[in-house]
Amino acid sequence: MDFVNGFATGLALIVAIGSQNAYVLRQGLLRQHVLPLVLFCALSDALLILAGIGGAGLLIRDNTFLMNLTRYGGALFLAAYGVLAARRAWQGEPMQLNGGGRVALRTALAACFTFTFLNPHVYLDTVVLLGAIANQRPDPQRWVFGAGAMSASLCWFAALGFGARFLAPLFESVLAWRVLDALIALTMWTLAAMLLLS
Template sequence: MFLIFAKGFLTSAALIVAIGAQNAFVLRQGLKREHVREVVLVCALSDALLIALGVAGLGLLVQANAPLLAFARWGGAAFLLAYGALAARRAWAGERMSLPSTAPMSRRSALAACLGFTYLNPHCWLDTVVLLGAVSAQQPAGGRWVFGIGAACASVAWFAALGYGARLLGPLFTRPLAWRVLDTLVALLMATIAGSLLFNPPSGWSRP
């Protein structure tokens, strides 16, 4: 069972330890030190929920529902483009952690954005519900949920490291140029992911 747990942990880590919309948001909140605990908990628990749904077999149902896939694809792209536009505006205006005029994001706004990056991002569903769900189905009898627990543990470890480890970069981000670069990269990342959803959806996500 330990080997199945390790397989779930490593498979999940390989999928989530990458530059993505959700990770970029967690990193930014960690750098700003705003609602880090809440953001990390929401991301980790949401991933655990989606992984559980995938292990339970929802991934197969999602793949078979073309209207749902189309809605997730277009809605997710719109959300990512909107957040990317906000990041581009921040990059243009410039900001730094010590500027008193920079209004902090409220807890409600941070959690709403966090939920959006999780549940409105088709890539999150593809990685957790579809891909991890499919791999879990290949495990020996009684091993599916052990695989799922391992996958969920990887998500918890990653988001905790990303959110709380970001503060080590704090001194660098006291300079406005560092924030301009970060927000520019975030804006480009959001636009790229949205473009891939619109013009080159991942395998298994049908075109409308």
């Protein structure tokens, strides 16, 4: 039961549309570095969830400098990425789904790293919130709860990255890419504003 509760709680927090999800979806549509990105996202969540269960959530929540650093750095990065997405939407550049316009693996992982670790909401959701919920349980149930949350992360990112290919026929048109990039830009700017106003 603790595993199921952890899975459901983790899924509820992870599925919310965010910069990390939008990036994995886009790379999944392009079929570029999907497996490394899925594994990176899932392992990052697992690391943060383990840290939260281990007690790091209390330290992060009370560290004003760390929260402000990720807050302003994250807002700047999200706003800049939003500008790039908006430019793609405006220009309406056709995307090749068969591997055209590939980015290097390290570039894709670097972007995913930034979307993950410069986002204070990631720490609040995984380290602080999931850690607090898990730590209401005694050993070993809190770790079972954490395992459920980590499994939810892996399932979600795998479904997002590898499931995107089923949307590929829709994204054969330039208009669909323009709409997606416009939505990504709005998402990035909204998240950046939320970080600055929170």
